[in-house]
Amino acid sequence: MKIIKNTPIILFFIFCYGYKAYSQQFPQLPQLSIGSNFSGSISELEEKLKGSNFLLPPEIQNIIRNMDKDLKSIVKVTIELNGTNYGLTDFSVDADKFVKLRTYEDLLNLYMEGKNYNQTVKDNIISFIKDNSQLNGLYRDTVGSFNPLQFFQIVNNPTNILNYTTNASAILFVGTSLLYMELVNGNYQITDKVINKLKSKFANISTMGDNYGLIIPLHFPLGTLGINIYSDFSGDINKLRKSAQKVREGDYDVILDAIDFTPLPYIQLVGQINTWNIPFSLGFRLGGLFGFEELYKMFISDIDIQALGFHLGMEFKYLIYRNNHFFTDLRLDANYDMGSLEMGFNNTFYLPISAGGVDTGLVLNGDFRTKTRWNTLSLTPKITLGYKPKEKVPYIWYFGLYFHFGADLSYGNISYKGDITIPYIYANIYRSDKIVRDLNSPTASVKGDYFYYDFKIGATMDIFFQSISFEYYIRSKRFSVNFIPFVFRF
Structure with a gap:
């Protein structure tokens, strides 16, 4: 359908909004002996690395560089160290906190601003579905559903979320939200x-x-x-x-x-x-x-x-x-x-x-x-x-x-x-x-x-x-x- 196929999936602006919009470059992380492994939030990891010269895995460096400060406390990782070998062994996002920081209303507004919806249409869409329990539930499930590989792929290219998952929550959340906004906007254009x-x-x-x-x-x-x-x-x-x-x-x-x-x-x-x-x-x-x-x-x-x-x-x-x-x-x-x-x-x-x-x-x-x-x-x-x-x-x-x-x-x-x-x-x-x-x-x-x-x-x-x-x-x-x-x- 034209709505789905030809529209960039800006709706998962969750990552655009959280990671790309607040991009800042950190200096090269130095060496540090932190034991055989580390487990904690990104903000805790960043704090522990201050003054050290330990080189983190590239994917963790990317997250730290591109993540907004208020999101660092809700993304948790486990890094295992074994001599010169290291790797990311666990990853999780506190979905409940995430959806409070980046609300469904934020995502709807980002999409509609990108598509130049007029203010009347935007206000009506927001008032009708921003508090919809079904879509907010799907939003939370989508945030919590990604494994590390999917997560990092989406961080690098957030507009292509559907290229990296066949997760039912993500497809239903993204597809329903996009389709709903396009239908309502089309209905208003008729008038x-x-x-x-x-x-x-x-x-x-x-x-x-x-x-x-x-x-x-x-x-x-x-x-x-x-x-x-x-x-x-x-x-x-x-x-x-x-x-x-x-x-x-x-x-x-x-x-x-x-x-x-x-x-x-x-x-x-x-x-x-x-x-x-x-x-x-x-x-x-x-x-x-x-x-x-x-x-x-x-x-x-x-x-x-x-x-x-x-x-x-x-x-x-x-x-x-x-x-x-x-x-x-x-x-x-x-x-x-x-x-x-x-x-x-x-x-x-x-x-x-x-x-x-x-x-x-x-x-x-x-x-x-x-x-x-x-x-x-x-x-x-x-x-x-x-x-x-x-x-x-x-x-x-x-x-x-x-x-x-x-x-x-x-x-x-x-x-x-x-x-x-x-x-x-x-x-x-x-x-x-x-x-x-x-x-x-x-x-x-x-x-x-x-x-x-x-x-x-x-x-x-x-x-x-x-x-x-x-x-x-x-x-x-x-x-x-x-x-x-x-x-x-x-």
């Missing part, structure tokens, strides 16, 4: 783009569903009443299907793509009143968005989607020209649209990691949920022209084919919330029973107003008591379909 990314969708949807009925300045019909079904749609449904995979790869913008490409199906009652012989009519629309979860599951099974909303609209029509076959009219539509769209997915992912020369990884069960709300007011002037015989057509009674061009002016507001939870995560290591459970994250949210304009072209066909219409929005490149299964004329 900076919500308004600009989604305003066209909700502006467009507020102006759909208004292509029905013609002015016929005769005594009959006086009006029409019918049911209208309409929806926006995208030509690339694959982006919606691939959203879960893209998140696993670290591409969080696809969440907004998924919202943008989700069709929103409306059903509304439509009506129109003609004004006798005056070439003017008044129309109304009243309906709602009924995108129930079961409806979406018929087409997309791996994402949970539910959309509900309300729509109210009015339309004024004025006839410019009419003969026995052709007509032209002007229309002005006013609309109010509001709704909410909830989306989420839960899945178990495998995130590969190369550790200690062994291909291993993390098994993660992740849950991502978003909730988007909108309110939109819109105004659409448009001109319509086409073919519509005055007389009834044999067998099909009514027939019309007409086209329109219009401009949409929309003002609205959008609010967005995104939540990530990790029900469980564990290292894919044989016989490892360590599991991190129920990690929650801060909610990323944003709210803002917008103004949006667009141009659209459309075509409508009336036949018998049915009508179907298609529209294309030029700026947003979105389509809509409008279908009236039955119209009652009176």
Whole structure:
């Protein structure tokens, strides 16, 4: 996974922070007779060597030179001396003291500063997981788990901790912490783009569903009443299907793509009143968005989607020209649209990691949920022209084919919330029973107003008591379909 493979494992800054950051050069340690062996802390060893000329093993010299003073008391070594032979025979770190001196919060801050996280994200991550007992326990276990060889390798190159161990605690600690921070940061990055990314969708949807009925300045019909079904749609449904995979790869913008490409199906009652012989009519629309979860599951099974909303609209029509076959009219539509769209997915992912020369990884069960709300007011002037015989057509009674061009002016507001939870995560290591459970994250949210304009072209066909219409929005490149299964004329 990109998060794990391409990110230097700065998280084990435990050693960067403790050893490298406070580097200082000590003079060559002189000779001293200290008996057949020495056992004690680094600070005790350093004190005993003062004024002597005994030459320590190189690895011990490196530790003394590069270690911060407050850590020297908690790293203990045993050096065995036998004539001219010497060697390090024991090594231990007081993990309890170590994690108090270099807290989990210190490590998180070091990583986030290195990755230039903004202060809001840093504060929220710290407040949510700095005191997490599971991760703090893994931190302690990781510190206490290294043997001398691993320890010295990591001292020399602390950013490559996973190259020297397949320890389950280290893999789970490092991997979970990195993954958590990257997920939260990615979730917050989405909020900076919500308004600009989604305003066209909700502006467009507020102006759909208004292509029905013609002015016929005769005594009959006086009006029409019918049911209208309409929806926006995208030509690339694959982006919606691939959203879960893209998140696993670290591409969080696809969440907004998924919202943008989700069709929103409306059903509304439509009506129109003609004004006798005056070439003017008044129309109304009243309906709602009924995108129930079961409806979406018929087409997309791996994402949970539910959309509900309300729509109210009015339309004024004025006839410019009419003969026995052709007509032209002007229309002005006013609309109010509001709704909410909830989306989420839960899945178990495998995130590969190369550790200690062994291909291993993390098994993660992740849950991502978003909730988007909108309110939109819109105004659409448009001109319509086409073919519509005055007389009834044999067998099909009514027939019309007409086209329109219009401009949409929309003002609205959008609010967005995104939540990530990790029900469980564990290292894919044989016989490892360590599991991190129920990690929650801060909610990323944003709210803002917008103004949006667009141009659209459309075509409508009336036949018998049915009508179907298609529209294309030029700026947003979105389509809509409008279908009236039955119209009652009176």
